Amino acid sequence: xxxxxxxxxxxxxxxxxxxxxxxxxxxxxxxxxxxxxxxxxxxxxxxxxxxxxxxxxxxx
Numbered sequence: 001x002x003x004x005x006x007x008x009x010x011x012x013x014x015x016x017x018x019x020x021x022x023x024x025x026x027x028x029x030x031x032x033x034x035x036x037x038x039x040x041x042x043x044x045x046x047x048x049x050x051x052x053x054x055x056x057x058x059x060x
Contacts, residue, residue, distance in 0.1 A: 027044070030042075030046075
């Protein structure tokens, strides 16, 4: 499929992309009260900015 680039008047070939999104692996969950306090129901997402910036989150 082609689409004209209105800025330059050139024809640009457009391709579809394929995304991969893995399923969320449910492990431990916070209680509703703890989830409201921490802003997330998933404990693995509850990181300080320092932990996030240093890359301490390893996906577990």
